[in-house]
Amino acid sequence: MELLFEKSRKGRRCDLLPPLDVPPAHLMAGMEREIPLDLPELSEVDLTRHYSALERRAHGVNNGFYPLGSCTMKYNPRINEELAALPGFTGVHPTQSADTAQGCLEVLYLAEELLCEITGMDAMTFQPAAGAHGEFTALLMVKKYHLDRGDTARTKILVPDSAHGTNPASAAMCGFTVVNVPSNPEGGVDLAALRAAAGPDTAALMLTNPNTLGLFDPNILEITQIVHDAGGLCYYDGANLNAVMGVVRPGDMGFDLVHLNLHKTFSTPHGGGGPGSGPVGCKKFLKDFLPVFHVEEGADGLEFRDPAKSIGSVKGFYGNFTVVVKALSYILTLGAQGIPEAAKGAVLNANYLREQLRGTYDIAYGDGPCMHEFVLTLHDLKKQTGVSAMDVAKALIDHGIHPPTMYFPLIVEEALMFEPTETESRETLDEAAAVLRDIRAQADADPEALHAAPHHAPISRPDEVKAARHPVLRYTPPEDQA
Amino acid sequence: MGSYQPSTQAERQAMLEAIGCQSMDDLYAQVPPEMRLDHLDLPDGKSELEVRRVLEGIAAKNTVFPSVFRGAGAYKHYIPAIVKSVTGKETFLTAYTPYQAELSQGVLQSIFEYQTMICALTGMDASNASIYDGASAAAEAAAMCRDRKRSTVLLSAAAHPMVRRTVETYCFGNGMEVKTVPVKNGFTDAQALTDLLDDTVACFYLQQPNYFGRIESARELGEAAHAAGAKFIMGVNPIAMAVLKTPGECGADIAVGEGQPLGMPLSFGGPYLGFMAATAALTRKLPGRIVGETTDHDGRRAYVLTLQAREQHIRREKASSNVCSNQALCAMTAAVYLAAMGPDGLRQAAESCMAHARYAAQKVCDVPGFDMVYPGPYFHEFVTTCPCKPEKLLAGLAKRGILGPLPLEDGNLLWCATEMNTRDEIDALEQAIREVV
Numbered sequence A: 001m002e003l004l005f006e007k008s009r010k011g012r013r014c015d016l017l018p019p020l021d022v023p024p025a026h027l028m029a030g031m032e033r034e035i036p037l038d039l040p041e042l043s044e045v046d047l048t049r050h051y052s053a054l055e056r057r058a059h060g061v062n063n064g065f066y067p068l069g070s071c072t073m074k075y076n077p078r079i080n081e082e083l084a085a086l087p088g089f090t091g092v093h094p095t096q097s098a099d100t101a102q103g104c105l106e107v108l109y110l111a112e113e114l115l116c117e118i119t120g121m122d123a124m125t126f127q128p129a130a131g132a133h134g135e136f137t138a139l140l141m142v143k144k145y146h147l148d149r150g151d152t153a154r155t156k157i158l159v160p161d162s163a164h165g166t167n168p169a170s171a172a173m174c175g176f177t178v179v180n181v182p183s184n185p186e187g188g189v190d191l192a193a194l195r196a197a198a199g200p201d202t203a204a205l206m207l208t209n210p211n212t213l214g215l216f217d218p219n220i221l222e223i224t225q226i227v228h229d230a231g232g233l234c235y236y237d238g239a240n241l242n243a244v245m246g247v248v249r250p251g252d253m254g255f256d257l258v259h260l261n262l263h264k265t266f267s268t269p270h271g272g273g274g275p276g277s278g279p280v281g282c283k284k285f286l287k288d289f290l291p292v293f294h295v296e297e298g299a300d301g302l303e304f305r306d307p308a309k310s311i312g313s314v315k316g317f318y319g320n321f322t323v324v325v326k327a328l329s330y331i332l333t334l335g336a337q338g339i340p341e342a343a344k345g346a347v348l349n350a351n352y353l354r355e356q357l358r359g360t361y362d363i364a365y366g367d368g369p370c371m372h373e374f375v376l377t378l379h380d381l382k383k384q385t386g387v388s389a390m391d392v393a394k395a396l397i398d399h400g401i402h403p404p405t406m407y408f409p410l411i412v413e414e415a416l417m418f419e420p421t422e423t424e425s426r427e428t429l430d431e432a433a434a435v436l437r438d439i440r441a442q443a444d445a446d447p448e449a450l451h452a453a454p455h456h457a458p459i460s461r462p463d464e465v466k467a468a469r470h471p472v473l474r475y476t477p478p479e480d481q482a
Numbered sequence B: 001m002g003s004y005q006p007s008t009q010a011e012r013q014a015m016l017e018a019i020g021c022q023s024m025d026d027l028y029a030q031v032p033p034e035m036r037l038d039h040l041d042l043p044d045g046k047s048e049l050e051v052r053r054v055l056e057g058i059a060a061k062n063t064v065f066p067s068v069f070r071g072a073g074a075y076k077h078y079i080p081a082i083v084k085s086v087t088g089k090e091t092f093l094t095a096y097t098p099y100q101a102e103l104s105q106g107v108l109q110s111i112f113e114y115q116t117m118i119c120a121l122t123g124m125d126a127s128n129a130s131i132y133d134g135a136s137a138a139a140e141a142a143a144m145c146r147d148r149k150r151s152t153v154l155l156s157a158a159a160h161p162m163v164r165r166t167v168e169t170y171c172f173g174n175g176m177e178v179k180t181v182p183v184k185n186g187f188t189d190a191q192a193l194t195d196l197l198d199d200t201v202a203c204f205y206l207q208q209p210n211y212f213g214r215i216e217s218a219r220e221l222g223e224a225a226h227a228a229g230a231k232f233i234m235g236v237n238p239i240a241m242a243v244l245k246t247p248g249e250c251g252a253d254i255a256v257g258e259g260q261p262l263g264m265p266l267s268f269g270g271p272y273l274g275f276m277a278a279t280a281a282l283t284r285k286l287p288g289r290i291v292g293e294t295t296d297h298d299g300r301r302a303y304v305l306t307l308q309a310r311e312q313h314i315r316r317e318k319a320s321s322n323v324c325s326n327q328a329l330c331a332m333t334a335a336v337y338l339a340a341m342g343p344d345g346l347r348q349a350a351e352s353c354m355a356h357a358r359y360a361a362q363k364v365c366d367v368p369g370f371d372m373v374y375p376g377p378y379f380h381e382f383v384t385t386c387p388c389k390p391e392k393l394l395a396g397l398a399k400r401g402i403l404g405p406l407p408l409e410d411g412n413l414l415w416c417a418t419e420m421n422t423r424d425e426i427d428a429l430e431q432a433i434r435e436v437v
């Protein structure tokens, strides 16, 4: 498909701004831009057709089943979008005085109160813009907390080998050394290894529970106890909270800090990669370390206050504010009953789909029940038929199903991670199971066809090696190409 | 009230039985019973209409000023109708990061187009797919410049205070030392910069136009940084790029900035857009997602997420950054905005900002006691003195529907005007100031 730049025609335009009603102003010589401004020149109809064509070459939750593991691709309610777009929110300047922004402050205050109840935390910041940003924020709090106590020896972060890549990367950004903790044969944390790793140099443990295998670690209280006994803090990666919200709380599992992905658990849309929101909650003893701009009750209403020992600021202003509005709208809708009901629905759907596939595919760590997601391992299938996790994932595209997460977690070979979420019906799960059974049959009958899948997508498999070896990261007009 | 689940209670019970379970408790068998909640202390769920009423009520507690003369990091510009209509498309709204290229060409191409336009705007070679906002982009840029010998960041004191604070916070994490280059007469002090530059300095960060609206001698300051072996990072206003010398022309190694002016509403500070572009030499150090062009198996043009060997899901603790989710829909917003404005439209917006700011400055300074603090050119922000307590002025203006300037620490006022402020509105501002002081 042509790019905007290839559709551009000299002199075309959208008429958007009025002529000047005041005298023009000029820059001084030497300040002006001298290179041409190579933006495309298009009419409005060109634009609307272009983006409609791009939309047809994309897949959202509105287009079909999206069981992308670890991403919680649940339905994004339309009402949330409308409320976040209210001019009473979008028209507020971030530096307005508190008395003229009480509504915005109330959104943050209320969301904090509700999410603290859901997580078992005492205070929360909404400044982080995504999950990884929340991890970074929380680990800075950990760092400052230990330093504040005069304990300079705590330089290590314990991370299970099943953890998401952002966990070790966030730890490194905070200057910590990462210590990998192996998993036990059941897929949980190896307690002996954890005991051996935890010590006076432990700053914190980062844990996702249920973990990336979709398993709830039954030893969780012992795990957090081991880390606390060693003087470390326990940090909860909330990416998988959808399985347990309203059922069990990170705060009651022994965690001191948690990040949430409002763009997963609390139904705010992913926007093709963002904006998300990664609020960080903490227990009372860590509250003073939160980023600046914490909302509190003052004499004249709500106001921002900077916590006494704040780590500072992880971005400008107060976070992805209108994303928080969407999440608040969702929480108010579900309420005390709806929150656990959604979690249970997610767990039920995952277990149901998993049982439909049992016997057709190998389930990694599949003995007990799973939580909101499960992982298939196609190691044996690949050995027998040559058909890989990638092949099966790509074949799903031809059936209008978005592939699951592939090759993650790293501890499972030929992994496919499915997270159906609670907003899918039984029929959708049955259809997906039927498709996956057909693909399994095809792996024996015609593996070549699967290697070449997808066959009906806008493109066939792209050459990723070429993309990385000879990076073309922007359009260059033919006349400028060497 | 519901939880957006299509299945009924009866269907769910049937599914439970189909997998051989009696109750949901069987599925939570791994959760120690003593930890399980019996209830959440939350309000009961609400219908859509009730939730609408609650949130409309909360929104109504805010004041939305019809007339805004304040910027300071968040700018009110015209947002063309086409921008909202494109970015409101449900598929763009609800898609995840485009990991699966075959099913995500639309999203990937839109990011590739965005990257191309950010390069055009800044005069740089390569752009990433976005970062959280302008402040975090500045902090990530500083981290890119670190090497074994050089780990000091020089930050201009004429940069936005929040950007400075964010860079300092990131550096508390990664251990880089931050030193501030002081301000002299509203400009970054060139002599002080030269004095601070030594062989431990990794980079120098300059904001253009600076926090006070002034246009810095960016090229000269950048040359000083380069002469000492440091990298030069420019944080720029994207609308000003239509008329001002670009980071590319000023010799910058990395250009970053707050992309909010490109079609995003004020929204109490977010979501905004961190844009980030670099020279070819630094491309492989960029954090976050990058889209590249390639071909598919059948030789057709195709787009993919590329150079992933930099990223956390491959490199884990050795990654160049932890960024995973970014601000993709905001990047698309910027792309549609820039495509709708086109080169002429963007220049018109920039010139309109300058002209209205100039006119506003004249009108404000017609009132006795208000004087320009700094002589010389500015883009769309300027600083004046204030003959009364700023709170008094702001309260008086607020009563008249005007969001007045931002008071600075020294008691002066930081004003802003854009294409949104008409001549009539500026005349009314002058009138209002006279009434208030």
Ligand SMILES: Cc1ncc(COP(=O)(O)O)c(C=O)c1O
Pocket (backbone or CB within 6 Å): A070, A071, A130, A131, A132, A133, A164, A166, A167, A208, A212, A237, A239, A240, A261, A276, A278, B323, B324, B325
């Ligand atoms: C387990 C886990 N942790 C952290 C993250 C990072 O979240 P974000 O993409 O919002 O930065 C993810 C996202 O995929 C995740 O699955």
